[in-house]
Amino acid sequence: MPDERANSTARPPSDLGDLTIEIRNIGGISEAEVSFTPGVSLLSGKNASNKSSFLRALAAVLGGPDPQLKSDAREGFVRLQTADAEYHVELTARDGGQVVSDANRFSDLGELCELFVALDETNPVRQAVVNDGDLYELLMKPVDTEAIEAEISRLKSRKDDIDGRLDELSRKEDRLPTLRTRANDLRREIEAVEESLDVKRKAIAERESDASPDDEEGVLDELRRKRGERETVRNRIQTQTEALSSLRDELEEISEQTTELQPSEGSRDIDAIETKIEQLHHQKQQLSTTINALSPIVEMNAQLLDDEDDIPEEMKSNDIVSELDPSSRTVTCWTCGNTVERSEITEQVRVVQEILEEKRDQRGALTDRISALKDQKRRIEQRREERERISERKRSIEAEIERREERLEELEGERSSLTDDIENLQAKAEEADDGDEELLELHGEVSSLEYERGQLENELEDVEAEIEEIESAIAERDDLEAERESVTTRLREQRDRIETIERDLVTAFNESMQQVIDRLAYENVERVWIERLTGADGKTHSRTDFELHVVRSTDDGAAYEDTIDTLSKSEREVVSLVVALAGYLAHEVATEIPIVVVDAVEMLDADRIRGLLTHFEQHADYVVAAVLPAEAGELDDTYPCIRTSSSFTAET
Numbered sequence: 001m002p003d004e005r006a007n008s009t010a011r012p013p014s015d016l017g018d019l020t021i022e023i024r025n026i027g028g029i030s031e032a033e034v035s036f037t038p039g040v041s042l043l044s045g046k047n048a049s050n051k052s053s054f055l056r057a058l059a060a061v062l063g064g065p066d067p068q069l070k071s072d073a074r075e076g077f078v079r080l081q082t083a084d085a086e087y088h089v090e091l092t093a094r095d096g097g098q099v100v101s102d103a104n105r106f107s108d109l110g111e112l113c114e115l116f117v118a119l120d121e122t123n124p125v126r127q128a129v130v131n132d133g134d135l136y137e138l139l140m141k142p143v144d145t146e147a148i149e150a151e152i153s154r155l156k157s158r159k160d161d162i163d164g165r166l167d168e169l170s171r172k173e174d175r176l177p178t179l180r181t182r183a184n185d186l187r188r189e190i191e192a193v194e195e196s197l198d199v200k201r202k203a204i205a206e207r208e209s210d211a212s213p214d215d216e217e218g219v220l221d222e223l224r225r226k227r228g229e230r231e232t233v234r235n236r237i238q239t240q241t242e243a244l245s246s247l248r249d250e251l252e253e254i255s256e257q258t259t260e261l262q263p264s265e266g267s268r269d270i271d272a273i274e275t276k277i278e279q280l281h282h283q284k285q286q287l288s289t290t291i292n293a294l295s296p297i298v299e300m301n302a303q304l305l306d307d308e309d310d311i312p313e314e315m316k317s318n319d320i321v322s323e324l325d326p327s328s329r330t331v332t333c334w335t336c337g338n339t340v341e342r343s344e345i346t347e348q349v350r351v352v353q354e355i356l357e358e359k360r361d362q363r364g365a366l367t368d369r370i371s372a373l374k375d376q377k378r379r380i381e382q383r384r385e386e387r388e389r390i391s392e393r394k395r396s397i398e399a400e401i402e403r404r405e406e407r408l409e410e411l412e413g414e415r416s417s418l419t420d421d422i423e424n425l426q427a428k429a430e431e432a433d434d435g436d437e438e439l440l441e442l443h444g445e446v447s448s449l450e451y452e453r454g455q456l457e458n459e460l461e462d463v464e465a466e467i468e469e470i471e472s473a474i475a476e477r478d479d480l481e482a483e484r485e486s487v488t489t490r491l492r493e494q495r496d497r498i499e500t501i502e503r504d505l506v507t508a509f510n511e512s513m514q515q516v517i518d519r520l521a522y523e524n525v526e527r528v529w530i531e532r533l534t535g536a537d538g539k540t541h542s543r544t545d546f547e548l549h550v551v552r553s554t555d556d557g558a559a560y561e562d563t564i565d566t567l568s569k570s571e572r573e574v575v576s577l578v579v580a581l582a583g584y585l586a587h588e589v590a591t592e593i594p595i596v597v598v599d600a601v602e603m604l605d606a607d608r609i610r611g612l613l614t615h616f617e618q619h620a621d622y623v624v625a626a627v628l629p630a631e632a633g634e635l636d637d638t639y640p641c642i643r644t645s646s647s648f649t650a651e652t
Contacts, residue, residue, distance in 0.1 A: 027053025
């Protein structure tokens with residue numbers, strides 16, 4: 001097959017430079033140090049030559065799952081050196097297992113790395129394709145749908161708030177003509193009152209032009225003063241009455257809130273919830289201890305069973321029968337010293353793995369229960385704090401109402417006293433003036449007009465303040481409308497975000513898969529594609545599904561649809577790798593991890609490996625792939641090749 005890299009889209013060189021990976025006591029590797037240049041690099045070695053151990057170590061330092069510490073080592077590490085930084089994962093044996101004693105990984109995107117970067121045979125996406133698993137769940141797993149829904153809720157609330165403010169602004173703007181008309185009317189009324197005051201004052205001046213006894217002038221002055229004081233007290237009474245009405249309305253509203261926030265029977269005892277959380281934490285810790293104790297046993301035995309060359313010679317016990325029937329081969333158990341068949345160890349490993357999965361499920365259920373109880377406790381505490389805040393506000397309002405009622409009572413007493421004083425002064429003035437009731441009436445009219453003018457001026461001040469407030473708000477309407485448009489756009493984007501990612505995944509796979517099919521030239525496979533299923537009306541399915549389709553062709557060129565399980569093993573593996581690449585593209589993993597690690601492609605011949613890696617090279621700055629020596633021999637003129645036999649120091 002011709003080299004098609006010349007027809008691929010050229011990628012700019014990586015700014016990471018050459019990569020140097022140093023490994024000590026990881027898997028079956030005692031020591032290794034390997035350098036890679038940007039582009040595709042091959043790792044060549046026979047089966048059980050620790051290629052997988054190396055790639056798992058590389059994936060771990062990139063951000064993937066922890067590698068396995070060498071069985072006879074107390075410490076181990078993997079380091080990655082780029083042009084300007086160093087990253088590492090250091091492991092230490094502890095209590096029959098291992099822990100990460102120190103780490104500075106290339107990225108903290110562990111889930112993305114495990115799904116779309118570390119593409120070995122245990123990769124979840126590859127396993128889902130081969131075993132007909134749930135592709136949608138895996139490909140959409142990195143999408144935080146809860147965070148998206150929370151953001152949608154926040155944006156919707158903000159949009160509703162802006163809509164409410166704009167509606168209120170429109171209502172206020174509709175009031176502007178009425179308010180402006182009222183302001184003009186008030187000004188005219190004030191002018192009329194002032195004109196009347198001038199007339200009344202002139203009339204009083206004319207009647208008082210004649211000499212008046214000093215005591216009469218004193219009585220009139222006192223009468224005017226008392227009337228002024230009474231008008232002042234009347235204004236204060238009105239202010240206190242309005243304030244009391246507002247406070248009583250607020251008190252009624254708060255009383256309703258207090259009733260709504262009364263604690264329910266099931267939310268009274270926080271201590272009981274805290275005790276339950278502690279008990280669940282203890283149970284979870286016990287499960288974690290069990291899991292940590294069993295995991296290294298499973299991993300070590302599984303590795304020994306998978307990699308024949310990793311089993312020390314003193315633990316092997318092979319004969320002619322075992323050569324004919326590999327499952328009958330025996331191994332000296334490293335825990336008890338007895339000789340057992342490999343098949344028996346395999347079965348025990350399977351049983352322990354099932355126990356491990358059960359324990360992990362139990363731990364996950366406990367984690368969910370603990371989280372739910374913490375949420376319940378937090379809600380109870382928030383509700384309690386809100387009750388206390390409202391109760392404090394209620395007490396404050398009640399105290400303010402009591403204070404204002406007392407003040408109102410005092411003012412009513414002052415007004416009553418002033419009214420009595422005024423009546424007495426009027427009687428004195430009438431006696432002193434020999435019954436000049438007209439002059440007294442004029443003084444009374446002036447007092448009333450002055451009070452009326454004060455009332456009109458206060459109302460005018462309120463109307464003008466409201467007009468100014470509305471005009472100021474109108475000036476901000478452009479900003480509100482611009483923000484509303486921005487929020488609406490972001491809300492639409494968030495609502496479309498999940499669907500966009502789904503469509504990007506489907507498009508990335510379908511386009512990549514067709515290009516790979518064309519490159520690899522599989523016979524009678526015309527097309528492999530993913531269909532995004534949402535139901536005819538969008539409601540048939542509880543959620544979207546991804547369905548894989550296979551289109552084959554007959555010898556005479558007729559196309560027909562087939563199923564994924566009819567593909568050969570190599571074809572299914574190619575499909576699985578392209579599905580993982582689609583996730584790598586749709587989730588834009590390359591922006592954070594421009595490296596893809598590919599293992600377990602020995603079912604492909606050299607030409608098809610070349611075609612597949614050529615496609616991967618278009619989308620990742622570095623592609624590190626493990627191949628067998630035969631394929632490496634045919635590819636080393638295309639890609640740089642590192643041989644494990646010369647680069648690794650393995651367990652002997």
